Amino acid sequence: MATPPRNLASRMQFLKASEIRELLKLTQRPEVISFAGGLPAPELFPAREMAEVTRRILETEGCKVLQYSTTEGDLSLRQHIAERMNHKQQTRVGAEQIMITSGSQQGLDLSGKIFLDPGDVVLCESPTYLGAINAFRAYGPRMVEVATDDEGMVPGSLEQALTREANVRFIYAIPDFQNPSGRTWTVARRKALLGLAARFSVPVIEDSPYAELRFEGEPLPALQALDEHELVVFLGTFSKTFCPGLRCAWLAAPPDLFSRYVMVKQGADLHTSTLVQRQVATYLDLYGLDDNIGRVIEVYRERRDLMMGILEAELPAEVTFTRPEGGLFLWVTFPPAVNSRELLQKCLEQDVAFVPGGAFFPDTGHDNTARLNFSCMPPERIEEGSRRFCAVVRAFLA
Amino acid sequence: MATPPRNLASRMQFLKASEIRELLKLTQRPEVISFAGGLPAPELFPAREMAEVTRRILETEGCKVLQYSTTEGDLSLRQHIAERMNHKQQTRVGAEQIMITSGSQQGLDLSGKIFLDPGDVVLCESPTYLGAINAFRAYGPRMVEVATDDEGMVPGSLEQALTREANVRFIYAIPDFQNPSGRTWTVARRKALLGLAARFSVPVIEDSPYAELRFEGEPLPALQALDEHELVVFLGTFSKTFCPGLRCAWLAAPPDLFSRYVMVKQGADLHTSTLVQRQVATYLDLYGLDDNIGRVIEVYRERRDLMMGILEAELPAEVTFTRPEGGLFLWVTFPPAVNSRELLQKCLEQDVAFVPGGAFFPDTGHDNTARLNFSCMPPERIEEGSRRFCAVVRAFLA
Numbered sequence: 184m185a186t187p188p189r190n191l192a193s194r195m196q197f198l199k200a201s202e203i204r205e206l207l208k209l210t211q212r213p214e215v216i217s218f219a220g221g222l223p224a225p226e227l228f229p230a231r232e233m234a235e236v237t238r239r240i241l242e243t244e245g246c247k248v249l250q251y252s253t254t255e256g257d258l259s260l261r262q263h264i265a266e267r268m269n270h271k272q273q274t275r276v277g278a279e280q281i282m283i284t285s286g287s288q289q290g291l292d293l294s295g296k297i298f299l300d301p302g303d304v305v306l307c308e309s310p311t312y313l314g315a316i317n318a319f320r321a322y323g324p325r326m327v328e329v330a331t332d333d334e335g336m337v338p339g340s341l342e343q344a345l346t347r348e349a350n351v352r353f354i355y356a357i358p359d360f361q362n363p364s365g366r367t368w369t370v371a372r373r374k375a376l377l378g379l380a381a382r383f384s385v386p387v388i389e390d391s392p393y394a395e396l397r398f399e400g401e402p403l404p405a406l407q408a409l410d411e412h413e414l415v416v417f418l419g420t421f422s423k424t425f426c427p428g429l430r431c432a433w434l435a436a437p438p439d440l441f442s443r444y445v446m447v448k449q450g451a452d453l454h455t456s457t458l459v460q461r462q463v464a465t466y467l468d469l470y471g472l473d474d475n476i477g478r479v480i481e482v483y484r485e486r487r488d489l490m491m492g493i494l495e496a497e498l499p500a501e502v503t504f505t506r507p508e509g510g511l512f513l514w515v516t517f518p519p520a521v522n523s524r525e526l527l528q529k530c531l532e533q534d535v536a537f538v539p540g541g542a543f544f545p546d547t548g549h550d551n552t553a554r555l556n557f558s559c560m561p562p563e564r565i566e567e568g569s570r571r572f573c574a575v576v577r578a579f580l581a
Numbered sequence: 582m583a584t585p586p587r588n589l590a591s592r593m594q595f596l597k598a599s600e601i602r603e604l605l606k607l608t609q610r611p612e613v614i615s616f617a618g619g620l621p622a623p624e625l626f627p628a629r630e631m632a633e634v635t636r637r638i639l640e641t642e643g644c645k646v647l648q649y650s651t652t653e654g655d656l657s658l659r660q661h662i663a664e665r666m667n668h669k670q671q672t673r674v675g676a677e678q679i680m681i682t683s684g685s686q687q688g689l690d691l692s693g694k695i696f697l698d699p700g701d702v703v704l705c706e707s708p709t710y711l712g713a714i715n716a717f718r719a720y721g722p723r724m725v726e727v728a729t730d731d732e733g734m735v736p737g738s739l740e741q742a743l744t745r746e747a748n749v750r751f752i753y754a755i756p757d758f759q760n761p762s763g764r765t766w767t768v769a770r771r772k773a774l775l776g777l778a779a780r781f782s783v784p785v786i787e788d789s790p791y792a793e794l795r796f797e798g799e800p801l802p803a804l805q806a807l808d809e810h811e812l813v814v815f816l817g818t819f820s821k822t823f824c825p826g827l828r829c830a831w832l833a834a835p836p837d838l839f840s841r842y843v844m845v846k847q848g849a850d851l852h853t854s855t856l857v858q859r860q861v862a863t864y865l866d867l868y869g870l871d872d873n874i875g876r877v878i879e880v881y882r883e884r885r886d887l888m889m890g891i892l893e894a895e896l897p898a899e900v901t902f903t904r905p906e907g908g909l910f911l912w913v914t915f916p917p918a919v920n921s922r923e924l925l926q927k928c929l930e931q932d933v934a935f936v937p938g939g940a941f942f943p944d945t946g947h948d949n950t951a952r953l954n955f956s957c958m959p960p961e962r963i964e965e966g967s968r969r970f971c972a973v974v975r976a977f978l979a
Contacts, residue, residue: 188782189837190750192698192720198844225644233647233856234639241632246623249631249824285683285828285850292849296719300590317848321694322590352588384586426647428855430683439587446596450715451690451849452683457826458631459854 193301197320210536216568218490218555219536221362221511227479228426229470236465237458244461252457254449256283256433260464264433267472268419271395273408276417276435282444285455287392287432289448290418291318294388296447297440298352299324306344307355308336310514310543310552312362312390315355324352326545333505335368338375345383353386358406359394360510363543363554367508373406380414386440387415392423393510395476398484400508413437416444421463423511424476429459483511486557490569497573499580504555511558514540517551518580524550526579535571591699595718608934614966616888616953617934619760619909625877626824627868634863635856642859650855652847654681654831658862662831665870666817669793671806674815674833680842683853685790685830687846688816689716692786694845695838696750697722704742704752706734708912708941708950710760710788713753722750724943731903733766736773743781751784756804757792758908761941761952765906771804778812784838785813790821793874795907796882811835814842819861821909822874827857881909884955888967895971897978902953909956912938915949916978922948924977933969 210217240248255261261281268274284290291314299305301323307315309328316326327348330340335358345351356376358368368376380387389406407415420432436444448454487507494504494515504515515537517523523539530536540552555572557565608615638646653659659679666672682688689712697703699721705713707726714724725746728738733756743749754774756766766774778785787804805813818830834842846852885905892902892913902913913935915921921937928934938950953970955963 189784190696190748191841192694192696192701192750194698195695195841198848222649225648228644228647230639230644230647234636237635237639238632241628241635246626246628249626249628249826250623251620251820251825285853288848289850296590297593298588298590300592303590314848314851321845321848350588352590386587422649426856427649428647430850430852430854443589443593447719450596450686450712450719452687452828453712454828455683456828456854456857458824459857 194321194323197323198317209531215531215534215536216560216564216571217536218557218560218568218572219538220559221556222559223423223427223511224479224482224558227475227482229466229475232466232470233426233462236462236469240458240461240465248458248461250457252454254445254454256281256455257457257460257464260460261433263464263467264419268417268435271402272391272405274405274417274435276407280435280438280441281433282436282441282448283455283460284432284434284448285452286422286430287390287418287420288314288318289451290432290434291315291390292321293444293447293451294353294416295319295322297443298386303350303352304348305353305355306341306351307545308357308361310363310540310549311355311545312357313542315390316545328544328546333366335366335372336376338372338379341376341379345379345385351383351385353388354380355388355390356406357390359391359403360396360507362393362510363512363538363540364514365505365507365510365512367403370403373404373409377406377409377414381412385414388418389415390418392420395424396480396483396511397509398480398487407435416440424472424479425463429463431455431459431463483558486560486562486565487513489562489565490555490557493566493569493573497570499577501580502576511556513555513557515553515555517553517576519551521551521579523553526553526576529575529579530572533571533575535568535575537572592719592721595721596715608929613929613932613934614958614962614969615934616955616958616966616970617936618957619954620957621821621825621909622877622880622956625873625880627864627873630864630868631824631860634860634867638856638859638863646856646859648855650852652843652852654679654853655855655858655862658858659831661862661865662817666815666833669800670789670803672803672815672833674805678833678836678839679831680834680839680846681853681858682830682832682846683850684820684828685788685816685818686712686716687849688830688832689713689786689788690719691842691845691849692751692814693717693720695841696784701748701750702746704739704749705943706754706759708761708938708947709753709943710755711940713788714943726942726944731764733764733770734774736770736777739774739777743777743783749781749783751786752778753786753788754804755788757789757801758794758905760791760908761910761936761938762912763903763905763908763910765801768801771802771807775804775807775812779810783812786816787813788816790818791908793822794878794881794909796878796885798906805833814838822870822877823861827861829853829857829861881956884958884960884963885911887960887963888953888955891964891967891971895968897975899978900974909954911953911955913951913953915951915974917949919949919977921951924951924974927973927977928970931969931973933966933973935970
């Protein structure tokens with residue numbers, strides 16, 4: 184039978200399938216060296232330990248870990264998280280402020296749900312995380328880019344935006360090793376953002392999946408650590424430091440917002456998998472996270488160095504790129520006339536892939552940029568892929 | 582510091598914490614015999630087999646099952662589900678129509694997101710599932726109750742509602758062993774609903790967590806099995822037939838809606854836990870679901886019989902209740918003057934609990950009703966609790 188005409192919610196006109204995920208489908212031919220995805224290196228996942236952890240949980244805790252549980256999440260996991268945040272991110276949060284989420288993506292979705300009516304404004308970095316754009320768009324806001332340089336959002340531009348826009352509902356920021364740019368905000372810029380947020384009484388959604396993946400330099404305090412006005416909601420995740428396939432993440436929120444997050448999560452999925460939460464908590468009990476993160480940092484640092492070394496040696500001088508101190512990504516800027524979507528076509532002919540940067544700008548434009556991932560490919564493929572990439576760029580510019 | 586004033590989305594005024602979940606907190610004193618929850622019997626969860634399944638997956642599939650995966654879900658799990666639906670529910674769906682969700686609650690939330698603008702109308706049974714009310718309310722619809730009797734929605738009332746309301750975006754129905762009433766729709770009523778849905782071009786969200794938990798009588802075709810016009814989205818789950826704590830469920834949707842569900846799920850949580858999906862798929866490979874469901878049915882049937890027997894013998898004649906042929910719940914109706922919230926207070930004094938029925942009616946009212954769960958307590962507590970419940974009711978009515 185013919186499909187009937189559908190009356191869909193008006194939000195559906197703003198939504199489109201993630202360009203990256205669609206692109207990834209095209210780059211999954213095994214011969215393609217893909218710098219397009221954002222995948223952690225799977226060979227570092229502790230599969231053997233996860234088997235031991237699961238055996239132990241099911242033996243000692245039995246059927247309880249297969250039953251429904253609370254929306255807030257497993258208390259022992261929340262305690263682990265609060266302790267780790269306070270130790271590593273310089274925050275002062277209690278376990279009662281931590282809610283477990285089904286990936287940080289859910290933290291983004293719930294934030295949109297709590298704060299956004301159609302036409303409201305979200306201020307974001309330029310560029311910003313594509314998954315956040317998609318999550319927020321379901322609630323109909325205008326995403327307004329704030330000028331961003333290598334130190335973070337430019338305070339003058341943020342102040343202008345806050346003054347100009349009447350209904351800013353939150354500022355969205357990824358201060359450490361940002362996806363897609365790899366940039367990290369300075370402490371001065373963090374403080375400037377919080378000062379403006381306080382002056383305009385605007386909350387901040389701090390998305391922090393990468394902060395613990397620092398290859399060099401000193402850890403910086405999270406925005407939430409510097410917040411004296413209960414303005415910051417912190418989104419953290421085990422996806423980049425442990426295993427993304429578990430879909431185990433969290434948020435840390437001021438008390439009045441915490442209860443709202445619990446309420447909307449209840450409607451969204453009741454709670455995150457009980458077994459997964461117990462697996463992560465028990466892994467932390469038995470092994471901690473430091474050894475695993477140490478291994479990840481060592482491997483990713485080597486891969487970044489390898490990629491950066493080749494880009495430095497082989498890219499023409501008019502092509503610039505960021506030098507991230509951690510995380511999974513670096514960001515390439517070509518001369519203004521270059522369209523990186525066209526460049527991608529040329530790269531795919533040579534079986535190498537990246538993400539054209541335009542996707543990361545809500546206002547469109549910036550088509551002369553590209554995101555390169557260095558976490559997922561083994562060194563020999565990073566080397567080969569980077570050389571191919573540089574060769575295609577050189578030919579494209581010539 | 583003082584919490585700043587918050588500008589929240591207007592939807593937040595419609596949302597309140599689930600009454601049942603708040604109530605459950607009060608009834609968790611170990612001495613309370615609670616018929617209030619909706620929990621499956623945990624002693625039936627296959628914990629030992631889950632340990633074996635997990636060991637095997639992590640050994641044979643390694644780190645792949647801890648990595649990100651597709652939004653649609655694990656293909657082998659989707660194939661299992663399609664086959665099972667076609668065999669048990671009389672549908673004709675393909676694996677490509679199945680999307681894995683993080684609990685059926687997520688299927689409800691995504692349905693709200695796809696279909697509902699503020700002020701739109703959802704037609705629902707009277708009473709209906711509280712978790713659906715909470716999920717849909719985040720999108721600002723009017724929930725309009727359609728008169729419902731022991732055979733399902735009354736077609737005349739449904740037709741009136743469809744004629745009267747200009748912007749009905751979908752009909753929400755739980756045709757098998759409904760939560761909260763325990764009622765099952767007849768085939769004639771299923772066909773009547775589909776005829777009206779087709780005439781008015783209105784989609785149907787079929788929520789079917791309990792259909793396979795039939796204690797007696799013949800299985801009936803799902804609404805989706807009878808649908809000739811691509812109107813029905815079917816929500817299924819492993820929570821009641823297997824383990825709720827995994828948060829593994831699915832939806833089966835017509836192709837044009839399927840792509841929309843994938844898009845909104847991508848924004849909501851990227852995908853459901855890869856490991857959990859592989860655990861369920863591998864459990865189905867190794868053990869199938871029939872043995873487990875057989876055990877569940879045997880135990881729940883015994884518990885229902887026990888509870889129904891005592892209610893029949895000891896409740897006054899003016900108190901009526903449903904006689905469900907499956908599922909987890911039965912539904913009690915007291916004389917109109919009874920307020921079951923007050924009755925609950927009296928019951929709690931005797932350490933027995935249920936859910937006052939008013940919570941299940943979006944339009945409020947019906948305070949002379951109650952939902953009793955018979956799946957979760959062991960027989961001796963069902964017996965003792967049912968006797969206490971009847972004694973309190975008799976005293977209350979006297």
